[in-house]
Amino acid sequence: MRIYVDNVSVYLVSASKLDTSISLASGSHSVVVQAWDSTGAVFKAPLNLTVSGAAPPPSPGLPAPPAGAIVKSNIDQMTGWASCTVCAGANAAGPVATFSMVGNQASPSLDGNSVKFSISGSTPYSDALWWKQLGAVDSATNLKYDLDFYITNPGVAQALEFDNNQSNGVRKFIYGTQCNIKGGHWDVWGNAAGNWISTGIACSAPTAFQWHHLTWEFQRTATNVIFVGFTYDGVTHYVNRSYPARGSSAHELNVAFQMDGDYAMHAYSTWLDRITLTYW
Helix, strand or coil: CEEEECCEEEEECCCCCCCCCCCCCCEEEEEEEEEECCCCCEEEEEEEEEECCCCCCCCCCCCCCCCCCEEECCHHHCCCCEEECHHHCHHHCCCCCEEEEEEEECCCCCCCCEEEEEEECCCCCCEEEEEEECCCCCCCCEEEEEEEEEECCHHHCCEEEEEEEEEECCEEEEEEEEEECCCCEEEEECHHHCCEEEEEEECCCCCCCCCEEEEEEEEECCCEEEEEEEEECCEEEEEEEEEECEECCCEEEEEEEEEECCCCCCCEEEEEEEEEEEEC
16 A cells, blocks of 8 residues: 655555555645555545644754764775675666775865765666675664765766665664655655655755765664654754664664666766764
């Protein structure tokens, strides 16, 4: 069963029952609840809604990191990054892209040492993923992912993905986010459902040849991932979405970055600098 708001999918559940709440901005909205049964039959329930009244007060976001919080800084300068292309696609079985990662970039850079990521190829919509394992931290329940990025040709980028992944031996918490450039909005990962969900917050192509600052705030419970909110180029947006985590016997904590290619796999590059993960 899936919910569409103004022709954008905002919720998906693989079950015979749907019970959730969706935040909508003031104004008129077209809502469709759609279901598929085991025979492939499709059922739709369209609704036209008008939302009015005062908006709820904004979330205060994460509390300030305590004195004992762990800060991993300059992760972009660390060695031992891993990467893949096929695993970055749908169901970890996507097409093959041409991609590279080159560190120790003096320019462009904010601290004199950035890392350059590039993607191209011949198969449409190929992706490339890079990640850096930081060592398992099962007890962390609050994370703040902070970085700066610089892109040369944003008009050909399909999406830019900024993630953390944490596994505590019982569940895998995927703090997955993306600036869906072609779609025009920020998405978050549905975790156990395994799908991207639009936040309804706009994300158009970033300005080329300019540094952009991004900070994402995440929390988790024993069973759920919580996307608290993010600050992008000085503007804060509260997301306040929670999704069930998936089962996992692994133990890990990492930061990740993904570049998605467009229909023609136009080449482009992105630089990351001052990557920092704070957790407690």
